[in-house]
Amino acid sequence: MKTARLHAVPVNNQTLVELYSEAPLPTRHGLLRAMVFRERGTDKEHVVAVKGDVRGFEGVPVRVHSECLTSEILGSLKCDCREQLEHALDLVGHAERGAVLYLRQEGRGIGLGNKIRAYALQARGADTYEANRQLGFQDDLRRYDIAACMLKQLGVKSVDLITNNPLKIASLESEGVPVRRRIPSMAQANPHNIGYLRTKRERSGHLIDLSDKTTA
Numbered sequence: 001m002k003t004a005r006l007h008a009v010p011v012n013n014q015t016l017v018e019l020y021s022e023a024p025l026p027t028r029h030g031l032l033r034a035m036v037f038r039e040r041g042t043d044k045e046h047v048v049a050v051k052g053d054v055r056g057f058e059g060v061p062v063r064v065h066s067e068c069l070t071s072e073i074l075g076s077l078k079c080d081c082r083e084q085l086e087h088a089l090d091l092v093g094h095a096e097r098g099a100v101l102y103l104r105q106e107g108r109g110i111g112l113g114n115k116i117r118a119y120a121l122q123a124r125g126a127d128t129y130e131a132n133r134q135l136g137f138q139d140d141l142r143r144y145d146i147a148a149c150m151l152k153q154l155g156v157k158s159v160d161l162i163t164n165n166p167l168k169i170a171s172l173e174s175e176g177v178p179v180r181r182r183i184p185s186m187a188q189a190n191p192h193n194i195g196y197l198r199t200k201r202e203r204s205g206h207l208i209d210l211s212d213k214t215t216a
């Protein structure tokens, strides 16, 4: 029976998602455990790939990754999401324990269709942030309360966060997940994404070192 959606954003983030299913998953990165969480009262699903035993541990290597169909499925070179996801899975897969959270919030939360509309504007010269604003969206609609809720349900005490994004660290901490340290995420520049990476660095304070890659 389908449950009616009562609250858009419940007050206590412990209640935002619930574990729906889990199973061992052999992968190119070793044996992981796939755990699917559902947003309470909806059929929206998020997935975590877990390595080893994370419950009760401090400094668990964690990547909080937002879905990017264009890069991860279609091989788009306009962003570096696929490389960052692969890097995180590889890192976690080789660690004793860790987790990669895969959040279904495409295009910084604006959805796939609107992301492609933004790309159309970018093809006419707008950068990522200008395009979103022209479409009437804020710079970044991604939310991390769901990720925090998932990490709490996994029993992770603190994380070593795989990211270049200071905002992500601050967001998780404000949601009650201590970040012990940052593990730099891989950012590989190519002629198509160099502008995007520079914009991320200059407009959002991303900690990306492009010094020796800008000629790629």
Ligand SMILES: [Zn+2]
Pocket: 068, 071, 079, 080, 081, 082
């Ligand atoms: Zn992307």
